[in-house]
Amino acid sequence: MTQSGAQQPDGLELRRILGVGDAIVIGLGSMVGAGIFAALAPAAQAAGSGLLIGLAVAAVVAYCNASSSARLAALYPASGGTYVYGRERLGVFWGYLAGWSFVVGKTASCAAMALTVGAYVWPGQSHVVAVAAVVALTAVNYGGMQKSALLTRVIVAVVLAVLASVVVVCLGSGAADTAHLDIGASGGAGGVLQGAGLLFFAFAGYARIATLGEEVRDPARTIPRAIPLALGITLVVYAAVAVSVLSVLGADGLGRAAAPLADAVRAAGVPALVPVVRVGAAVAALGSLLALILGVSRTTLAMARDRHLPGALAAVHPRFKVPHRAELAMGVVVAALAATVDVRGAIGFxxxxxxxxxxxxNAAAWTLRSTPASRVVPAVGLLGCVVLAFALPWVSVGVGAGVLGLGAAAYGIRRWTSARRP
Structure with a gap:
């Protein structure tokens, strides 16, 4: 394999149209999404009064991951993200395993976000609405990256306005009690780590910037700037929302909440804001779904180029310059999942x-030529990822490990059959 920044054959290149602002917005659209509306309650249930500690742990791991991704993206500015980095730095198998983890895990995320849209828009017909959302956003992505970036800007603006309203209402209400913010660890160390793992679900979208490397202008400069900026903005937003909701509901009340932000504004004495929060949650989920479909389709494109997935999925539309077959394939798979699965299981997996x-x-970033001090970040990130992964509920760990094992077995069988061919 050549370095992934190498040119693709004529007609197969994506169009570089995204600047720093666009990349930051896409990262925000991926992170400041439905996760903050949904992840706080299960994280509080696990971590108890240690929720803010769990948020800090998730943020540290996310920062390490973002830093490693930014360094690698500057060297390998092609579609595929860690699939490409693992392949180039660690070997073909590790790149394949990263790509497999991303495509399978994020396909489940797509279904979860689509179902979140359905739950807020029309709870009685959530699966129908979810499928419709997948179809609509797949069509938007098919029309070209410029349309996707524009829609993401609108979604991010709406969601940030809703979250700002929640923070102001909760902190300014008579129901706010600073005693609820006492930092402890009533859930124990294991509960705090499990809470951090669940909250990480809401942070993970910055990878979308790296997976779109082939559509970013001056990627060696743009991506390393956009990833930490998007993550920093997201952390400030999440911390403000967590503190404001905790101040009203407390850790126990937050852990029991079915719709934590809606419950918080109701407890703050402003029930008129509840419908606004519901709309904000639906819009946030749409933003996450849009960015997820973008990222999964680009990793699918990269894996198809290397024949780890069917080669037909590597096609780029001659007019719109998008991986149209990969996007359509992902749309069909996600729509099928959204019609049949449960959102809670999808999030853990x-x-x-x-x-x-x-x-x-992080393992790939460790191999970069650098000083011993600069290896601290990827080392902490790698350790953090392993610890948080195995701190998740045992069902999620078991199913996740099993699916990764199936992917590894498929890779081994493919290599074995290829080696036996004359």
Whole structure:
């Protein structure tokens, strides 16, 4: 294999149209999404009064992952993200395993986000709405990256406005109690780590910037700037929302909440804001789904180019310059999942797959020529990914490990059959 920055055959290259601002917005659209509306309650249930500690742990691991991804993306500015980095730095198998983890885990995330849209828009027909959302956003992505980036800007603006309203209402209400913010660890160390693993689900979208490397202008400069900026903005938003909701509901109340942000504004004495929060959650989920489909289709494109997936999926549309077959294939698979699966199981499985993906990214960053001090970040990131992955609920760990094992077995069988051919 050549370095992934190498040119593709004529007609197969994607169009470089995204600047720093566009890349940051796409990263924000991936992170400041439905995760903050859904992940706080199960994380509080696991971590108890240690929720803010869990948020800090998730942020540290996310920062390490983002730093490693940014360094690698500057060297390998092609579609595929850690699939490419693992292949180039660690070998073909590790790149394949990262790509497999990403595609499978994020396909589950797509289904979870689509179902979140359905749950907020029309709870009685959530599966129908979910499928419709997948079809609509696949069509938007098919029309070209410029349309996707524009829609993402609108979604991010709406979601940030809703979250700002929640923070102001909760912190300014008479129901706010600073005693609820006492930092402890009533869930124990294991509970805090499990909470961090669940909260990581809401942070993981910065990979979308790296997976779109082939569509970013001046990627060696743009990607390393966009990833930490998007992550930093997201961390500030999440910390503000977590503190404001905790101040009203407390850790126990937050852990029991079915719709934590809606419950928080209701407890703050502003029930009129509840419908706005519901709309914000639906829009946030749409933003996450849009960015997820973008990222999964680009990793599918990269793996298809290397024949780890059917070669037909490597096609790029001659007019729109997007991987149209990969996008359509992902749309069909996600729509089928959204019609049949449960959102809670999808989130746990997705978290395991994404943490495995970033473990490979950190291991790849460790191999870069650098000083011993600069290896601290990928070392901490790798250790953090492994610890958080195995701190998740045992069902998620078991299913996730099993699916990764199936992917590894498929790779081994493919290599064995290829070697036996005359």
């Amino acid at each position: 997705s978290s395991f797959g994404v943490l495995a993906y970033y473990a490979v990214a």
